Amino acid sequence: MKIVHAASEMFPFVKTGGLADVCGALSKSLASSGHQVSFFLPGYRKILESSVFASAKLELVLQVELGEQFLRGELWALPLGENETLYLIRRDEFFDRSELYGSRRRDYDDNDRRFIYFSKAVAQAMRLLEIKADILHCHDWQTGLLPLLLRIEEQTMGASLALKTFFSIHNLAFQGLFPRTSFELTNLPEELDSIEGLEFYEQFCMIKGGIFFADKIMTVSPNYAREILTPEFGCGLEGALKVRAEDLVGIANGIDTEIWDPETDPHLPGHFSASDLSGKAVCRSALLEKVGFAECEAPVYGMVARLTEQKGLDLLLRRLNFFVKNDCRLIVLGKGDAQYERTLNRWAKSHPENIVVCLQLDEAMSHLVEAGSDFFLMPSVFEPCGLNQMYSQRYGTVPIVSGVGGLKDTVVDCQADPENGTGFVFEPNDEPFLLALEASLAAFQDKDKLGALIKRGMAKDFSWKRVSAEYERLYRDSI
Numbered sequence: 239m240k241i242v243h244a245a246s247e248m249f250p251f252v253k254t255g256g257l258a259d260v261c262g263a264l265s266k267s268l269a270s271s272g273h274q275v276s277f278f279l280p281g282y283r284k285i286l287e288s289s290v291f292a293s294a295k296l297e298l299v300l301q302v303e304l305g306e307q308f309l310r311g312e313l314w315a316l317p318l319g320e321n322e323t324l325y326l327i328r329r330d331e332f333f334d335r336s337e338l339y340g341s342r343r344r345d346y347d348d349n350d351r352r353f354i355y356f357s358k359a360v361a362q363a364m365r366l367l368e369i370k371a372d373i374l375h376c377h378d379w380q381t382g383l384l385p386l387l388l389r390i391e392e393q394t395m396g397a398s399l400a401l402k403t404f405f406s407i408h409n410l411a412f413q414g415l416f417p418r419t420s421f422e423l424t425n426l427p428e429e430l431d432s433i434e435g436l437e438f439y440e441q442f443c444m445i446k447g448g449i450f451f452a453d454k455i456m457t458v459s460p461n462y463a464r465e466i467l468t469p470e471f472g473c474g475l476e477g478a479l480k481v482r483a484e485d486l487v488g489i490a491n492g493i494d495t496e497i498w499d500p501e502t503d504p505h506l507p508g509h510f511s512a513s514d515l516s517g518k519a520v521c522r523s524a525l526l527e528k529v530g531f532a533e534c535e536a537p538v539y540g541m542v543a544r545l546t547e548q549k550g551l552d553l554l555l556r557r558l559n560f561f562v563k564n565d566c567r568l569i570v571l572g573k574g575d576a577q578y579e580r581t582l583n584r585w586a587k588s589h590p591e592n593i594v595v596c597l598q599l600d601e602a603m604s605h606l607v608e609a610g611s612d613f614f615l616m617p618s619v620f621e622p623c624g625l626n627q628m629y630s631q632r633y634g635t636v637p638i639v640s641g642v643g644g645l646k647d648t649v650v651d652c653q654a655d656p657e658n659g660t661g662f663v664f665e666p667n668d669e670p671f672l673l674a675l676e677a678s679l680a681a682f683q684d685k686d687k688l689g690a691l692i693k694r695g696m697a698k699d700f701s702w703k704r705v706s707a708e709y710e711r712l713y714r715d716s717i
């Protein structure tokens with residue numbers, strides 16, 4: 239099949255979260271199964287400055303209508319492999335910036351213009367390149383308008399650009415909401431500025447484009463696909479999603495098992511497998527040393543996350559005393575909301591023997607935390623899929639997760655199912671969280687139980703090969 243993906247992030251080029259990991263791995267996996275994959279990404283500064291950009295070639299010049307203007311753009315092509323090409327939409331005014339979406343304090347003021355422009359440019363580039371795709375697959379609000387813009391491009395230019403369109407929701411909490419007047423930038427027919435179109439409580443909503451106009455709506459786990467139809471998790475869009483419920487499918491993400499492989503991971507000082515865990519002990523010691531903890535017998539709890547409400551920071555902060563009281567080690571690697579950073583820092587300062595906080599984005603260190611910890615914490619309030627709980631199982635680190643979204647789909651609770659358990663799953667509330675932490679402490683003393691948990695987790699197959707086969711089947715069925 240000819241498959242086109244469009245997204246605002248892709249590992250290893252640009253990443254702020256799991257979206258990048260998923261896009262990079264899915265694209266690679268589909269290409270390695272023999273499909274022709276074209277991936278469209280904005281030409282961000284980080285890519286323009288990287289050494290790989292030296293082999294990119296200017297393919298086309300674009301003229302993109304944005305409201306009352308026509309804005310020039312460039313399409314650069316970068317071959318990634320035999321069947322995989324990365325296309326960069328370049329307009330430096332929009333994308334040659336230090337960040338992808340804005341600073342920590344504030345999003346860029348023109349994110350509506352930037353991503354409407356990007357989506358329009360992709361539709362135009364697909365026409366000029368004559369790709370004639372079987373599938374166009376868009377991800378998250380930044381490309382929410384593209385399924386619709388593609389059909390408009392087809393109608394106005396008399397072209398056939400893609401047989402079917404897919405739209406993946408990676409996180410419904412990010413909706414691409416702008417003042418209602420931003421609609422004018424789309425040049426779409428006025429009747430779409432309505433509740434049946436892109437209007438959402440008097441605002442302009444980009445994710446609604448994907449929800450209403452893609453042929454198929456995907457999300458990143460079966461459980462989240464059910465959850466988003468409810469007011470609790472639907473972020474106000476549950477009504478719109480219910481209209482499309484028949485076309486809504488959840489497939490749990492996979493992980494890139496080449497990048498996340500404890501037997502070969504170049505970020506680790508020791509390598510290990512389920513049959514020989516000695517290298518894990520080396521990683522544990524290296525992690526303790528790196529963060530300034532002395533070598534110890536106490537259990538080490540790791541967490542790597544954006545420090546936001548979604549990731550359960552409130553719950554964690556209310557329970558920090560557990561780690562102090564029980565003389566455990568807690569290592570948090572993350573960046574995010576200032577209030578959480580401040581509180582974590584305060585605890586780390588007053589309890590330096592128990593809590594360490596690394597307020598940075600550090601890919602290498604995230605691998606070391608996964609490998610060197612005994613337990614991995616994900617007390618998320620909601621979690622469309624989550625990747626770290628899968629990384630941790632593969633790295634022999636027992637996940638402690640709240641029973642929401644994809645966490646519930648990918649971790650088997652060892653208390654409810656002792657034969658098959660791979661971690662601890664709790665209801666996202668204070669008491670159940672504390673009980674799960676206490677249960678993990680007890681399991682840590684019982685080396686046989688812990689060993690069995692670790693082995694079962696490491697034996698699980700989270701590879702993209704299996705997951706992308708499910709996407710392939712859906713793509714084929716749809717065409």
Ligand code: ADP
Pocket residue numbers: 254255256257259542543544571572573598599600601604623624625626
């Ligand atoms: P989300 O996309 O909601 O942030 P995921 O679990 O899907 O959550 O993916 C998060 C990804 O970002 C993981 O690969 C994780 O390791 C990575 N990550 C998050 N925070 C950091 C950090 N401070 N340093 C390095 N990697 C991080």
Ligand code: GLC
Pocket residue numbers: 255256257260408409458491621622623624625
């Ligand atoms: C989002 C979600 C996360 C998911 C990731 C990749 O960022 O928050 O749960 O794993 O997308 O699909």
